[in-house]
Structure formats: structure tokens, C-alpha cells
Amino acid sequence: MLPIRLSKDSREPIYHQIEKQLKALIAGGHLAAGTPLPSIRALSKDLEISVITIRRAYQDLEAQGFIETAHGKGTFVKEIQGTVKQDTMTASVRAEFERAIQNAMDYDYTPGEIKAVFEEILEKLGKGE
Amino acid sequence: MPAWIEIKDARKKVDDFQLGPVNLEIEAGTITALVGNNGSGKSTLLKLLMNLANMDGGAIRILGKPVDGGDESWKRHITFQPQKQVGWNAYTGNELKNLIAPLYLKWDDKLFEHITRLFDIPLDKRFGKLSPGMQQKLSLALALPRKTDILILDEPTASLDIPSKKQFMDLLVDWMEPEDRAVVLTTHQADDLRKLADYLFLMQDGQGIGLYEKDRLVASYRRYWLTEMPDGPVPGELSRDGRLLISDDPDATEQFIVAQNIQVLDDQALELEEIISLLLK
CATH class of the missing domain: 3.40.50.300 (P-loop containing nucleotide triphosphate hydrolases)
Structure with missing residues (x-):
């Protein structure tokens, strides 16, 4: 079973959550090239999501070169290039920052206040090393 | 096919x-x-x-x-x-x-x-x-x-x-x-x-x-806890109870709430069984 955790309360579409987490597992090296992925039907049962949604996530990941389907054999993790790995990590980190900053802006924080919070957290977490 | x-x-x-x-x-x-x-x-x-x-x-x-x-x-x-x-x-x-x-x-x-x-x-x-x-x-x-x-x-x-x-x-x-x-x-x-x-x-x-x-x-239903409930009807509104609102059109509901300057304290998806009960009411 894959360590995928869906947030059903999130407004982020489920197929998008699946894609994002699978990409992170692949780019982070947790799923090596050649690793077989669960069938669409098996993942549908495990995640309690329809095959329509799983198929959409798999098709997107295949189009983006993260996985490949060998007819009759199943779906496998593809060898991805270093630049793709780097791009995936950058995109993931940027998306998290964007969400956090958007959240602060929703609460009417000024850019100065946002920077102050950022510096404070960075210092706190940096000290923990 | x-x-x-x-x-x-x-x-x-x-x-x-x-x-x-x-x-x-x-x-x-x-x-x-x-x-x-x-x-x-x-x-x-x-x-x-x-x-x-x-x-x-x-x-x-x-x-x-x-x-x-x-x-x-x-x-x-x-x-x-x-x-x-x-x-x-x-x-x-x-x-x-x-x-x-x-x-x-x-x-x-x-x-x-x-x-x-x-x-x-x-x-x-x-x-x-x-x-x-x-x-x-x-x-x-x-x-x-x-x-x-x-x-x-x-x-x-x-x-x-x-x-x-x-x-x-x-x-x-x-x-x-x-x-x-x-x-x-x-x-x-x-x-x-x-x-x-x-x-x-x-x-x-x-x-x-x-x-x-x-x-x-499942994605087309949502439950909202609001800072205040508008007096008039809310787009997508299915039912309300105090400051709790259930919607079957989350996009329209959220757009309206933001425009009214009302904050969402919390929001949640509905369980499949709840949705079925609503549809079979």
C-alpha cells in the first residue's frame, strides 16, 4: 500500500492531491524507477475514491513522465531526470509558501509583518538543528 | 465504448x-x-x-x-x-x-x-x-x-x-x-x-x-461554520442551523460569503451517507 493520505475536507481536488503526493514520493526517491504501482481498481478501493478519479491522476502523471503503463503488465515508476526532480521539489516548496502567504494576506497581514513571521519561524527551526 | x-x-x-x-x-x-x-x-x-x-x-x-x-x-x-x-x-x-x-x-x-x-x-x-x-x-x-x-x-x-x-x-x-x-x-x-x-x-x-x-x-456538498449567518438566502444553501450552513454549490456559496465580508470559521466535506440521506429526503 502507498503512503498516500487524502484530505477529504480540503477543497483541493482529490486527483490533484494524489498527483502531488505521488510526485513527491517519486521525486524524493521513495519510489524508485521500476517500482510497480497499484492497479487503478486496487488504489480506488484503498483510498475509497472512484476509478474515474484514480485514472485521471494516473493519466496526468503518465503525460508528465512520472509513470508509465506497460500494456497488460501494469503501471510502473519511470526513471526521471535530475532537472525534473529539482523542478518538482521547487514547485512543491513554492506552493507551500504561497499557501502560507495567501493565508496571512487573508488575515490582512502587511508584507512587513509576513516577513517578520517568516524570519521568526526560520530562526526557531534553524536553532533546532 | x-x-x-x-x-x-x-x-x-x-x-x-x-x-x-x-x-x-x-x-x-x-x-x-x-x-x-x-x-x-x-x-x-x-x-x-x-x-x-x-x-x-x-x-x-x-x-x-x-x-x-x-x-x-x-x-x-x-x-x-x-x-x-x-x-x-x-x-x-x-x-x-x-x-x-x-x-x-x-x-x-x-x-x-x-x-x-x-x-x-x-x-x-x-x-x-x-x-x-x-x-x-x-x-x-x-x-x-x-x-x-x-x-x-x-x-x-x-x-x-x-x-x-x-x-x-x-x-x-x-x-x-x-x-x-x-x-x-x-x-x-x-x-x-x-x-x-x-x-x-x-x-x-x-x-x-x-x-x-x-x-x-462528495465534492459538491459542503458544511460551513460562519462568523454570522446572512439574513437572506445564500446561493447553494440547502439548510441552516444557527451559524451552520450546508451547501450543494460550494463555489457559489463561498463567493457570496466573501462578498458579504463574512468569515468561515471552519468548513468540512459531508459523509457519503449524509449526502445520500439528503438526496433521498
């Missing part, structure tokens, strides 16, 4: 109960659950599907063939597991297998043995002497190995205990691996819907309320 089951304006009157007109299409590779209260017409619809009762009007095609067209060759490509097997009581599991297996070209004896061992089914006992749960397990052991294109299951988990239900789900998921098969099942078990169904066909008082893709259905 053409629909594997095509139901068009199918109608049937039984005493003072009117089924339909029902419209429904089932594609290959999908599991569709018929959901509705007792007496909503699910079993009657399945009977029409299997040509076990005559339609008053409309048309049903299975794999392109009209079910009431006289030629019943389509029946070899479909398996129907009713709630109660008729005429099986006097036979043992072994005898039933010997009667059924030769009728199906793709009969898979290994799968039959696997299921009988998994569920520990006594094959030398008469069907009528088995407990309801064991009858359901034997029915399944005699259904899945036929490997027909279409499988119809009328409340397949009603008498199963929790471990057997889980095993049933695994068997059905394996059975669906070739992506050209289709399952239609009726169930009152929320777990069956969550883990197995791709589509839900909701029925009430003999009418089809709608065919819903499961994830899309």
Missing part, C-alpha cells in the same frame, strides 16, 4: 407500485451501486434487466442485445446473484458447481477452489441446510468463476460478517482487474459504497433520482 447495459424509459407496474420510467447506462470497467430505501424498485429493476419480468414499456439492451427479444444468448455473458437463490435448496455445493460450470466457457475452477477454501464452504451439504451467510458465500463462489462480462449482485454482503465482507471486497476488486468487466450491485452498506462503487444510481419510490460519480458527488 458502447454502454454494456442500456436502460431506456423502462417501466413496470406491479400491483399499485410503479417502477420507472428508468434511464441508466453502465460502461465497462465500472462498479455501479443501486441505492435506495426498501421498496424503491431496485430488485424490480434487476428483474427487468434479467428478463425475469416483462416490461410494460421502454427498452433494455445488454451488450447491444434487447433482453426481451427472444434470443437469450446474452445471458451467457451476464451473472445474476439474486437475494434468494431459487431451486438450489436440494443440491449440494458440488452438485451446483457441476450444473453451472459447463454453461460458462471461461469457468475458472481455480478461482472456485480459492473462494471455497477462503470462506471454508462445506461443498457436500445441501444449499438449503446452510446458514444465510454461508449461502451467500457459496453463491459468490458460484458467481465469480463464471468470468462473465457483467456481474449483477443483489445485496451480496447483507448476511456476511465483518471479516467476510472485507474478503468479499478483495475478491471483487481482483475480479475487476481486467478492465472490460462491469458490476452492478445493490447494497445498504456504506462501506461497500465507499470502497467499491464508482457510480451511485439513486432510486426512490420507483423512480431513478440520478446517476452520480462518487467523488464528484
